[in-house]
Amino acid sequence: MSEIRVNIEYQNIKKWEDSVKRSEHAIDRMQLRGIGIMNIKDAVRYGAKKLRADGSIVAEYRWFKVVYRQFDLEKFKKIYPITVLLENEN
Numbered sequence: 001m002s003e004i005r006v007n008i009e010y011q012n013i014k015k016w017e018d019s020v021k022r023s024e025h026a027i028d029r030m031q032l033r034g035i036g037i038m039n040i041k042d043a044v045r046y047g048a049k050k051l052r053a054d055g056s057i058v059a060e061y062r063w064f065k066v067v068y069r070q071f072d073l074e075k076f077k078k079i080y081p082i083t084v085l086l087e088n089e090n
Helices: 020-033 037-046
Strands: 003-006 048-051 057-061 064-072 076-086
Touching: 003 037, 020 076, 037 057, 037 064, 037 076
Parallel strands: 003 076
Antiparallel strands: 048 057, 057 064, 064 076
């Protein structure tokens, strides 16, 4: 399995308009819900996934969901979390 790298910092992504707001939102939601980088990696590895119309992915794992974009590079997967939700949130 390839290595997963999670990037919650601002990053200029050509295909999608990334912003500082997205980065701040993801960090805020992770801290608020007590979810760390390892939890996100586990959700990406083991969670049930659904592809949304905008190209983002929703991974449901244990008590939370992670909405993210993924870029497959040669030796690793780059994950850009958009938001983190608890299981009962929509």
